[in-house]
Amino acid sequence: MSERINELDPLELRCLTLAAHGRTREDMTRxxxxxxxxxxxxxxxxxxxxxxxxxxxxxxRAARLDLIS
Structure with a gap:
């Protein structure tokens, strides 16, 4: 899995971070x-x-791997 984690792009990380903070997909779009x-x-x-x-x-998983906060 570690090779694929390095492939996470900035948009993927941003969306995961927003999701971690309780944002819905609609919130993210807005x-x-x-x-x-x-x-x-x-x-x-x-x-x-x-x-x-x-x-x-x-x-x-992203939070546990310190990819997002």
Whole structure:
């Protein structure tokens, strides 16, 4: 998994951070002016790279690895 973690891009990390702070996908779209499709794609890619089955697990893994705060 460590090789894939290095592949997390800034948008994926930003979306995971926002999710960790309780933001919904709609909130993320409003706060960042990034289209929902890009937000969804970034979160899906982050979940795949972190080998997480859902967003909560991805946030947990990213936080545990000190990728987000």
């Amino acid at each position: 706060e960042t002016d990034i289209p929902m499709a890009r937000i969804d794609g970034a979160l899906e890619d982050a979940m795949r790279k972190l080998q997480a089955s859902n967003l909560a697990e991805a946030v947990f």
